[in-house]
Amino acid sequence: MAIDLKQTAINPDLPEIPPTRNTQAALVAVLKDLQGNILKSHGRDHSRHLFVTFKTADAADRKKARQWLAGLVTSKLVTSAHRQREEARAYRATLAATEANPAGAQQAVEDASKVFVGVMLSAACYRDLGLGPDATPDDPSFLAGAKQRAGFLNDPKDDQWEPGFRNTLHVLLVAADDHATNRLDPLLKRLRNDLKDIAAHLHEETGAAMRLDASGQWNAQAPVREHFGFVDGISQPLFFADDIDRARTRQGGIDRYDPSAPLDLVLLKDPGGDRSTAYGSYFVYRKLEQDVPAFRAGEKALAAKIAQHAHPTTPPATPHDVALAGAYMVGRFQDGTPVLERDTAGLGAEPNNFAYDEDVDAVRCPFQAHIRKTNPRGDKQRQFGVPLTQERANRIVRRGISYGKVTLDPKPEDGKVGLLFLCAQSSIPDQFEFIQAAWANYQDFLVPGSGLDPVIGTLPRRTPPPTQVPQPWPKIYASHNQLDFAKPQPEPPHFPTPMSHTFTQAVGQWVTMRGGEYFFVPSLSALTAF
Ligand code: HEM
Numbered sequence: 182m183a184i185d186l187k188q189t190a191i192n193p194d195l196p197e198i199p200p201t202r203n204t205q206a207a208l209v210a211v212l213k214d215l216q217g218n219i220l221k222s223h224g225r226d227h228s229r230h231l232f233v234t235f236k237t238a239d240a241a242d243r244k245k246a247r248q249w250l251a252g253l254v255t256s257k258l259v260t261s262a263h264r265q266r267e268e269a270r271a272y273r274a275t276l277a278a279t280e281a282n283p284a285g286a287q288q289a290v291e292d293a294s295k296v297f298v299g300v301m302l303s304a305a306c307y308r309d310l311g312l313g314p315d316a317t318p319d320d321p322s323f324l325a326g327a328k329q330r331a332g333f334l335n336d337p338k339d340d341q342w343e344p345g346f347r348n349t350l351h352v353l354l355v356a357a358d359d360h361a362t363n364r365l366d367p368l369l370k371r372l373r374n375d376l377k378d379i380a381a382h383l384h385e386e387t388g389a390a391m392r393l394d395a396s397g398q399w400n401a402q403a404p405v406r407e408h409f410g411f412v413d414g415i416s417q418p419l420f421f422a423d424d425i426d427r428a429r430t431r432q433g434g435i436d437r438y439d440p441s442a443p444l445d446l447v448l449l450k451d452p453g454g455d456r457s458t459a460y461g462s463y464f465v466y467r468k469l470e471q472d473v474p475a476f477r478a479g480e481k482a483l484a485a486k487i488a489q490h491a492h493p494t495t496p497p498a499t500p501h502d503v504a505l506a507g508a509y510m511v512g513r514f515q516d517g518t519p520v521l522e523r524d525t526a527g528l529g530a531e532p533n534n535f536a537y538d539e540d541v542d543a544v545r546c547p548f549q550a551h552i553r554k555t556n557p558r559g560d561k562q563r564q565f566g567v568p569l570t571q572e573r574a575n576r577i578v579r580r581g582i583s584y585g586k587v588t589l590d591p592k593p594e595d596g597k598v599g600l601l602f603l604c605a606q607s608s609i610p611d612q613f614e615f616i617q618a619a620w621a622n623y624q625d626f627l628v629p630g631s632g633l634d635p636v637i638g639t640l641p642r643r644t645p646p647p648t649q650v651p652q653p654w655p656k657i658y659a660s661h662n663q664l665d666f667a668k669p670q671p672e673p674p675h676f677p678t679p680m681s682h683t684f685t686q687a688v689g690q691w692v693t694m695r696g697g698e699y700f701f702v703p704s705l706s707a708l709t710a711f
Contacts, residue, residue, distance in 0.1 A: 182457050184211050186445035192422040193266070209263060214458040214704045216299050217265030218355070218580055219447055219605050220420045223297040224269070225357035228388035228582045229365050230466075230601060231372060232345065232698075233352040236381045237309040245379045246310055247711040250352070252375075253300055254708045260297045261705055268295045296364050297357040300708065301464050301700035306351035312711055316453030318701045322609035323463055327698045334617050335639040336694045343468065345384030346696025353466060353700055361389065386468065388582030388601045395516065397589040404517070404530045408471045408598045409636075409691075410589045411507070412517040412530045416556065418442035418576050433534040438558055440533065446612075447578050447605045454707030461704055462605045465577075465613040467697035468584070469637070470599040473591050476691045479635070480506045501525065510635040512550030521546040538563060548627045551636040554620045560627050577604040577612045599692070609699055637692050 188202040193209050217223055235246040253259050260268075275293035279286035304324045307317040322330055328339040339347055354372065358365050373383060392403040397410075407413045419425050419440045429435050451461035483506035484498035491502065498506075508520035517530030521540055536558040540546055546553055553560070556576060561567040585591065585598030606612035620626050621634035633640070 182207050183450070184208060184444070184460075186448055186460075187443050189420070189441045189443050190422040190425050191420060191444065193263075210458045211460055212263035212266070213261050214455060214706050215262040215448070215460050216702050216705070217260040217262045217297060218299050219462045219578070219702060220262055220444075221265065221269075221424065222414075222417075222580055223260070223265060223299075223357050225294075225297055225359050226390040226392065227359065227361040227365060228355060228357040228601070229369055230386040230388065231352075231354040231356070231369065232350045232382075232384040232386075233354065233376060233380050234348045234382040234384075235306075235310065235351050235379055237351075242379060243310050246351075247312075249375065249379060250300070250302075250711055251709045253298070253354075254705045258298045259300055259705060259708070260295075265297065291360070294359045296368060297355070298368075299355040299702065301353045301355075301702045303350055303352070303698050303700055305349045307701075309349070309351065310711070312453065316707065316711075318449070318452060318461065318463070320463055320609050320699075320701075322614055323699045323701060325699075327465075327467075330614065330699075331694075334614065334694075335622050335641050339696075342694075342696035345382075345386075346468065346698070348382050348384070350384075350698045353464075353698070386584060386601055388584050389587055391583050391587050391589075393587070393589060399587070405583075406515075406589065407583055407600055408473050408585070408589065408591065409476050409507070409511075410515045411511050411513060412515065413581075414579065415513070415517050415530050416440065416533050416552065418446055418578050420444060420447075428533065431531060433532045435534060437534045438536050442573070442576065442578075445607055446574065446576060447607055449607045451701075451704040451707050453710060454704035455710075459704035459706050461707070462607065462702045463609050464580075464700045464702055465602070465604050465606070465609060465697070466700060467602040468599065468695040469602050470597050470693045470695050472691050472693070473589075473598065479691065480510070483509065509547050509550060512546055512552035519546070519552075520550070543628075548631040549634060549638075551621075551634050554626065554631075554634040554638070555616050557620075557627060564627055575612055575615050577606050577616060579604050599695075602697075605702070635691075639694075 184207050185202040191203070191208055193205060193212055196205050236242040237246070272293045275289055279289050304317070304326055331338055356365055356368055369385070376383060390405045391407070392399060392401055393406050394400045394403045404412045405414055417440065419428060420442060425435065425441045428440050435441070447462045448460045449462070451459040453459070480503055481498065484502040487502045487505055488496055488498040504514055504526060505524060508514045513519050514526035516526045517532070518526045518528040519532055519535050521535050521537065522528060522532060537546060537553060537560050541563055557572060559569055559572065561572045562569045581600050581602040581604070583598070584601050586595040588595065591598045604613055617637065621638045622640070624630070624632055
């Protein structure tokens with residue numbers, strides 16, 4: 182029996198009292214056939230991404246490749262959504278028990294944590310292995326592949342991507358663990374060995390969650406940051422009732438912004454698997470290199486402009502101006518405090534219960550701030566009357582991880598750093614591509630002259646950047662609590678030409694796409710049927 186994907190707040194642990202759209206038995210059957218890391222992050226701090234290009238010239242090669250895929254499931258390597266949940270529960274129970282009795286704690290916790298494995302296939306894989314049109318998911322962007330979509334997204338052409346991504350990629354296998362090498366090294370070695378006769382190319386990326394405090398020091402308890410220094414992974418669509426409950430109690434409530442999402446935000450029927458239980462999801466993969474020194478220079482340039490407006494008699498930008506400049510670009514301070522809420526950091530990563538209806542003129546949070554561009558939280562309804570449900574259907578579920586040296590201050594000798602961006606959705610054109618192209622890269626979203634998303638916005642590659650773009654960048658006059666909304670607020674100042682110029686020159690150079698692909702995460706039953 183298929184499930185109703187319109188359900189929000191699923192709770193597979195409860196019998197259906199009160200009745201929900203789906204029976205407990207149906208939900209559990211689906212979660213056992215669905216891969217993990219879609220409805221909930223696998224949460225491991227270390228990740229290895231193995232890209233496989235199969236030999237597909239003759240039928241025997243293709244058969245071996247299909248058998249390898251099926252073997253990943255029959256050998257129980259691939260983690261189902263159900264197993265991920267069970268393992269997480271056992272892990273939490275061990276943590277709680279070891280807190281009460283610390284003797285032998287480290288070993289017990291290590292034993293309780295399991296390696297996560299997920300596998301996803303490109304459209305080229307379905308085509309080249311002859312998996313059949315009836316079994317192939319039919320999203321148009323998935324079928325076209327990321328190389329074909331580069332122009333539309335203002336990405337560099339694929340002949341400029343890193344060599345590992347220029348090949349046709351068939352499979353991405355994600356292996357993740359809490360330890361960087363102990364179990365991942367032998368697993369990857371074994372997989373490479375198994376693939377040596379059937380793969381034409383293998384490419385690998387390594388990701389590590391950066392648990393760093395504000396000064397850049399490693400701290401296992403710290404939230405995860407990305408290389409520009411900002412806490413990441415705060416705001417996500419949530420599917421399980423217990424996650425929504427946690428947001429209600431620990432993220433300041435859910436009455437101003439509701440993070441819950443129906444299953445169909447990310448799930449769709451997997452045409453290749455068991456008709457009653459098989460669901461899958463599309464994953465976008467993008468290697469995004471971050472130019473940290475250039476970002477810092479951009480932050481300082483903006484801070485200088487803020488200083489000119491905020492304290493013209495004491496011109497040099499203060500650390501507060503620099504922090505505020507970063508917050509204007511991202512929409513949150515480095516510690517996660519939303520700039521909508523106040524003009525200094527300090528609230529930490531929890532607050533997510535906010536929307537922009539109390540800031541319709543973008544006086545506090547710029548329209549172009551990364552989080553306002555990529556999740557406008559009702560702005561479209563206010564500006565254009567677009568129903569909120571429609572805007573919320575554009576959301577994505579982010580599952581990325583940083584790559585390169587774990588530091589907030591990378592030196593040239595440290596090599597390249599950035600984000601292995603991964604996101605799940607049920608429609609690539611309506612979700613990832615829409616956010617990137619129609620919002621982040623579109624200078625007139627949300628209002629004319631808003632500008633590009635300062636973190637990920639890019640201009641068309643072939644058009645030289647304009648020398649000047651109007652930037653109606655608002656200035657914070659006072660903290661949230663000091664603003665008197667009864668009085669008319671002053672017009673947000675337009676930054677003068679030099680600022681517009683500096684900013685426009687810098688945008689699009691801080692994050693560069695180095696390669697990627699579109700994948701489908703098939704059900705376990707599909708993988709064994711190939
Ligand atoms: C949120 C950084 C790429 C979509 C955030 C946050 C940070 C961040 C610091 C705020 C914390 C949070 O809510 O998780 C970055 C960096 C990127 C990058 C450094 C590239 C190197 C992307 C891309 C997309 C995207 C490519 C999609 C096209 C989002 C969304 C949110 C977000 C949807 C949550 C907004 C909200 O719900 O408030 N990002 N991001 N990001 N980002 Fe990115």
